[in-house]
Amino acid sequence: MMEDVVVENLWKIYPGGIQAVKGISFTVHHGEIFSLLGPNGAGKTTTISILTTLIKPTKGKALVGGFDVEKEAKRVREIIGLVPQDIVVDDDLTGWDNLMVQAALYHIPKSVARKRAEDLLEFMDLKEFANKKAENYSGGMRRRLELAAALLHRPKILFLDEPTLGLDVQVRTAVWDYINRIRKEEDMTLIMTTHYMEEADKLSDRVAIIDYGEIKALGSPKELKDSLGGDIIEVEVEALPEGSSLESLIPVNGMVKEVKLRGNVIRIKTAEGEKALPNIVISLSSKGVTVKSVNLIKPSLDEVFMEFTGKRIRESEVSKEEVFKERAIMRRRAR
Ligand SMILES: Nc1ncnc2c1ncn2[C@@H]1O[C@H](COP(=O)(O)OP(=O)(O)OP(=O)(O)O)[C@@H](O)[C@H]1O
Ligand SMILES: [Mg+2]
Numbered sequence: 001m002m003e004d005v006v007v008e009n010l011w012k013i014y015p016g017g018i019q020a021v022k023g024i025s026f027t028v029h030h031g032e033i034f035s036l037l038g039p040n041g042a043g044k045t046t047t048i049s050i051l052t053t054l055i056k057p058t059k060g061k062a063l064v065g066g067f068d069v070e071k072e073a074k075r076v077r078e079i080i081g082l083v084p085q086d087i088v089v090d091d092d093l094t095g096w097d098n099l100m101v102q103a104a105l106y107h108i109p110k111s112v113a114r115k116r117a118e119d120l121l122e123f124m125d126l127k128e129f130a131n132k133k134a135e136n137y138s139g140g141m142r143r144r145l146e147l148a149a150a151l152l153h154r155p156k157i158l159f160l161d162e163p164t165l166g167l168d169v170q171v172r173t174a175v176w177d178y179i180n181r182i183r184k185e186e187d188m189t190l191i192m193t194t195h196y197m198e199e200a201d202k203l204s205d206r207v208a209i210i211d212y213g214e215i216k217a218l219g220s221p222k223e224l225k226d227s228l229g230g231d232i233i234e235v236e237v238e239a240l241p242e243g244s245s246l247e248s249l250i251p252v253n254g255m256v257k258e259v260k261l262r263g264n265v266i267r268i269k270t271a272e273g274e275k276a277l278p279n280i281v282i283s284l285s286s287k288g289v290t291v292k293s294v295n296l297i298k299p300s301l302d303e304v305f306m307e308f309t310g311k312r313i314r315e316s317e318v319s320k321e322e323v324f325k326e327r328a329i330m331r332r333r334a335r
Pocket of ligand 2: 044045046085162
C-alpha cells in the first residue's frame with residue numbers, strides 16, 4: 001500500500017510554550033479519505049498547516065507524497081491542494097475571477113485555466129453565478145468555490161480544514177456530496193479535519209480522534225464504533241449508598257462488560273442494551289439506589305469520543321453565530 005502521508009512523532013510548540021501537537025504519528029494511504037476529528041483547539045489546523053508547509057514542526061517528521069515538508073516544501077506545494085479553515089474567497093471578485101487569481105498563483109496557463117474553471121464551476125453547480133461577485137454568495141456557495149479553487153491545479157493530495165464549518169445541515173450534506181464526487185472522479189487522497197461526528201463517520205475511510213494535541217484513537221468508523229463493544233447504558237443516580245462499591249451494585253457478568261462512574265452517572269457497556277437495561281434498573285433500586293434517569297446509547301463516533309477523552313465533543317463546539325461572526329471579521333481583515 002502506498003502511503004501519501006507519513007507522520008512520525010510530530011510536535012508543534014508555539015511561542016509561549018503552547019503545545020498544540022504532542023508527538024502524533026499516523027499514515028494516510030493513497031486514495032483514502034482520512035479525517036482528523038476533534039474539538040476546538042485540539043491541534044487539527046496546526047497539523048494541516050505543517051503538512052501543507054505553512055508552518056514548520058518543532059520536532060518530528062512528515063512526508064507528503066514522499067516529500068519532506070521541511071526540506072522539500074516546494075515539491076510538496078506542487079502536489080497538494082488546500083481548502084483552509086478561514087474564508088479565502090475574495091468578496092470583491094466574481095467567482096470566475098477568484099478562480100483566475102488562483103490559477104495565476106499556480107502558474108497555470110490561461111487557456112488551460114479557463115477550461116478547468118468552466119468544468120469545475122459546472123461540477124460545483126456554480127455556473128450561473130460565475131459572473132456574480134462572491135459577496136452575493138451563500139456560505140455553501142463560497143465553500144464550493146473554495147473547493148473549486150483548490151482543485152484547479154489538479155492536486156494529488158487535497159487538504160480540507162473544516163470544509164463545512166458553520167454551514168446549515170442541508171448545505172453541509174450537499175458539500176459532502178461534492179467531496180464524494182471529487183473522490184470518485186479524481187484519483188485523489190483527501191485529508192480533512194472536522195468536529196462534526198456524522199461528517200467523519202459518513203465520509204471517512206479512517207478517522208483519527210485528536211484531543212489536546214494527541215491522537216486518542218485511530219481506525220475506520222466501523223472499527224472505532226465496534227471497539228465500544230456494543231451499547232452503552234448511562235444511569236444517573238442520586239448517590240451511591242454509603243460503603244457500597246460500584247462492582248457490588250452492578251457486577252460485571254455475561255451481560256455487563258464494563259462499569260465506570262463519572263460524577264453521578266454510571267456508564268455501563270453491554271452487548272444488548274435493551275435486554276440489560278431493565279435488569280440494571282431493578283437491581284439498582286433493590287439495592288437502595290435512587291435512579292434519576294436512564295439513557296440507552298447505540299455506538300456512534302460521539303460515544304467513541306466520550307470513551308477515549310472522557311467528554312462530549314459537542315460541549316466544546318462553538319455556535320454557528322459565533323462562526324459566522326468570526327468569518328465576517330476574517331473577511332474584513334483580509335481586505
Ligand atoms: N499561531 C499560534 N500561536 C500560538 N498558539 C496557537 C497558534 N495557533 C494555534 N494555537 C494554539 O494551539 C492549539 C491548537 O490550535 P489549532 O488551531 O491547531 O486547533 P484546531 O483543532 O484546529 O481547533 P479549531 O477546531 O478551533 O479549528 C490551541 O490551543 C490554539 O490556541
Ligand atoms: Mg482548526
